[in-house]
Amino acid sequence: MSIHKLLAQDRTLIMGVLNVTPDSFSDGGKFLSPLPAIEHVYKMVEEGADIIDIGGESSRPGSDPVSIEEEVNRVLPIIEALIDNISVPLSIDTYKSKVAQKALKVGVEIVNDISGLRSDPEMGKIISEYKAFVIIMHMKGTPKNMQDNPYYDNLLEEIIEFFNRQIQFAVNSGIQKNRIILDPGIGFGKRIADNFVLLNSLQKLADLGYPMLVGPSRKSFIGLTLKLPPNQRVEGTAAAVTASILNGAKIVRVHDVKEMKRVVTIADLILRNGQQP
Numbered sequence: 001m002s003i004h005k006l007l008a009q010d011r012t013l014i015m016g017v018l019n020v021t022p023d024s025f026s027d028g029g030k031f032l033s034p035l036p037a038i039e040h041v042y043k044m045v046e047e048g049a050d051i052i053d054i055g056g057e058s059s060r061p062g063s064d065p066v067s068i069e070e071e072v073n074r075v076l077p078i079i080e081a082l083i084d085n086i087s088v089p090l091s092i093d094t095y096k097s098k099v100a101q102k103a104l105k106v107g108v109e110i111v112n113d114i115s116g117l118r119s120d121p122e123m124g125k126i127i128s129e130y131k132a133f134v135i136i137m138h139m140k141g142t143p144k145n146m147q148d149n150p151y152y153d154n155l156l157e158e159i160i161e162f163f164n165r166q167i168q169f170a171v172n173s174g175i176q177k178n179r180i181i182l183d184p185g186i187g188f189g190k191r192i193a194d195n196f197v198l199l200n201s202l203q204k205l206a207d208l209g210y211p212m213l214v215g216p217s218r219k220s221f222i223g224l225t226l227k228l229p230p231n232q233r234v235e236g237t238a239a240a241v242t243a244s245i246l247n248g249a250k251i252v253r254v255h256d257v258k259e260m261k262r263v264v265t266i267a268d269l270i271l272r273n274g275q276q277p
Contacts, residue, residue, distance in 0.1 A: 003089055003109055003133050004178070006050055007211055011277035012245050012264045015091065015253040016041070016049030017217065020074040021058045037078050045088055048261035051110065052086070053253060054079060054103075055093030059114050059188070071099050076106070083107040091135070097122040104130040110181075114139055114188065116166045117173075124173025135181045135213055136166050140189025150189045156201055159184055163208060181211045181251065186240075187219040195221040199243045206248030215253035216240035217260075234259055242267045 006013055020037055041052050056074035057066045071094065079090060083106055091110035092103035097120045100111045104126065111127050112135040113119075127134045138159050140150050152158050163182055170180055184198045184205055198205075199216070206212045216222065222236035223229065234256050241252050241260055245267040254260040268277060 001088070003051075006089070007250065009277065010272075011268050012249065013050040013251045014048055014257060014261060014264060015051040015053050015213065015215075015251050016044035016047075016257045017253060017255050018044075018052060018054045018078075019058070020054060020056045020078060034077050034081060038081050041078075041082055041086065044257045045086060047258040049088060049257045051089050051091055051251070052082075053091040053093050053110075053112055054108075055112075056099070057094070059093075068096055068098050071096065072102055075099070076102055079103055079108060080106055095119040095123070097126045100132075101126045101130075104132055109133060110135060112183075113137065114185070115142075116162065117169055118166070124170055124175060127170075127179075128174030131176075131179070133179045133181060134170060134175055135183050136163065136170065137183035137188065138162050138185040147189065150191055150194070152194065155194055155197055156204055159198075159205065160208065163205070163210075167208075167210070177210075181213050182208065183213040183215065183253075186214060186216045187221060190221070192221045192224055195219070199240055199247065202244060202247035202249060206250075211250040212248055213251040213253060214241075214244040214249040216244065217252075217254040217256070238263045242270075246271055 018037060018041055044052060054075050056071040082090065089109040091112050092100055092108045093112040094100050095113050095115040100123060110133040113123060114137045116136045116138060117124050167180060171177060182205065186195050186198060202212060217237050218230045218233045222233045226236050241263050244252055252260065252264065
């Protein structure tokens with residue numbers, strides 16, 4: 001199903017995460033080989049994922065960048081194996097235009113840019129050329145330094161200003177407004193409390209008029225609050241996903257698709273006063 005048709009549906013969409021990396025904070029190394037990665041994607045789709053987001057570079061706090069060649073070598077074989085054998089759209093999680101271009105060329109439909117189109121001056125043009133969707137995420141700093149004492153005078157105002165600026169940049173690059181999705185960047189250059197503020201105030205960002213994606217899954221603000229490792233953060237993720245949906249999220253990006261599908265189903269019914277989508 002096309003992204004436009006998915007977004008038009010009166011329900012929250014689930015984006016399943018596939019990290020093809022050795023060092024991601026939650027599942028680094030589990031899906032480096034193509035076969036386990038492909039099997040995991042099929043499993044996520046069976047469990048209810050509407051979109052699959054594939055990334056070849058860790059963006060955990062303190063992580064180092066990898067070369068374009070290494071990133072392409074990690075993700076492209078998996079994308080090529082999936083693209084004609086999967087029923088849901090694929091997203092490429094990258095801030096490098098050359099990686100995005102290779103993924104889009106074989107049929108990927110979304111570019112999930114954690115830099116919000118700031119890292120690579122060619123990214124906007126590439127996305128426009130392929131008429132792809134873009135996820136513009138807010139991040140203060142880079143993955144290497146984003147958690148080095150982040151500070152905001154006014155969290156929401158600064159993020160709204162960032163979105164307005166980057167939306168205009170995207171449009172000037174030729175990207176259509178109806179192909180823009182926004183992500184407040186939970187855990188990316190945010191203090192623990194900032195993440196809770198964003199979840200509580202998400203509707204103010206959704207009021208900008210673009211679909212809002214939220215990715216709280218297994219993040220450290222949950223782990224530090226509950227004093228739990230990544231593989232024990234399902235309940236905290238469920239609470240954050242529910243709050244996201246009730247406050248305007250259209251897409252939730254998660255690792256635990258089966259469990260979060262159940263959460264999304266109930267949260268959608270709460271939001272719609274019991275009416276089925």
